Amino acid sequence: MITLIAGGGLSAIALLAGLLVSVNNALQYAVGSVRPEEFRTNELVGIPLTIAGAVGLLYLWPPVQRAVARVIPVRPGSPVMYLTVVLGLLLVSQQVGAQVQSGPPLTFGYLLAQDVPLLILCFVGVGIFVRRSPRSATERLGLVSPHRKRWWLVAVLGIGVFIAVAFAIEAVANVVSPSQQKQVTDVTTVLFSHFNNPAAIIFLGVLAAVVEETLFRGALLPRFGIVISSVLFAALHTQYALSFA
Structure with missing residues (x-):
């Protein structure tokens, strides 16, 4: 049960955060507060996060889980599987918005x-x-x-x-x-x-x-x-x- 709540909570947070980023970015762009390249960069963060959260919540619906199970080998109704799917969605969404940038050397x-x-x-x-x-x-x-x-x-x-x-x-x-x-x-x-x-x-x-x-x-x-x-x-x-x- 805790695993299921964690997955649903993460999906909801991702959906709300993505919408907040996207809407705020669109409003700032409309009034000229951000440049076009900044707008695109911000949207590459907000939109994938919104989609990941929405899909994560949609996957809570049993018919969706059963439909997915017909295509890939996942077990419908499994809380562990659900959390894994949510974490995977969030990981992919984060990578979509990632930027090529340097950092301190790894140790x-x-x-x-x-x-x-x-x-x-x-x-x-x-x-x-x-x-x-x-x-x-x-x-x-x-x-x-x-x-x-x-x-x-x-x-x-x-x-x-x-x-x-x-x-x-x-x-x-x-x-x-x-x-x-x-x-x-x-x-x-x-x-x-x-x-x-x-x-x-x-x-x-x-x-x-x-x-x-x-x-x-x-x-x-x-x-x-x-x-x-x-x-x-x-x-x-x-x-x-x-x-x-």
Whole structure:
């Protein structure tokens, strides 16, 4: 019940906040208080937030939940599922309005403080110490030893393919949207300026891989299906804002 109230409350707050931002922004634009570019930026915050809140409240209606369940593997009537959908909607709406901008360089402590709670949440979500033992929870999340004899070969090939695809995407982005790609590159350079040695790079790669794979592939994918998991994954990987890169 608390989970259901939390989801509904978040949706209502998002709807009201989005409407407030959009209406106030429109009024200020009408009287000439904001420039056109500021108006568009503010609307990219207000409108997605309004839509996310409205859809979140609409999803409370059982017929809507049943209709969605026919398309994607979600369980109608589940408070946990409802809260997950609401949080996903809010995450996507926030990313739509995000702007490519720099900030202070990331630190080891910041990344640990950001990722370790997600890892803990994964174990809590699969019921460690409640429905599952630590070993069972670890297996449920897919944190097991590789079964293939030549798993290392698969890993090396996978890394090679990933690097090739990443370079290809960056090359295309430089052609399609060079100015935005330059912004993304500049922001990335500043954010990860502390990770400029082999040990730091390995730490960054291992931390991100373990946490993200555990969260998306281990915890979410088996429970919520490929569609929701993919949307949430994409929303968290939009390079600080929605862009081609």
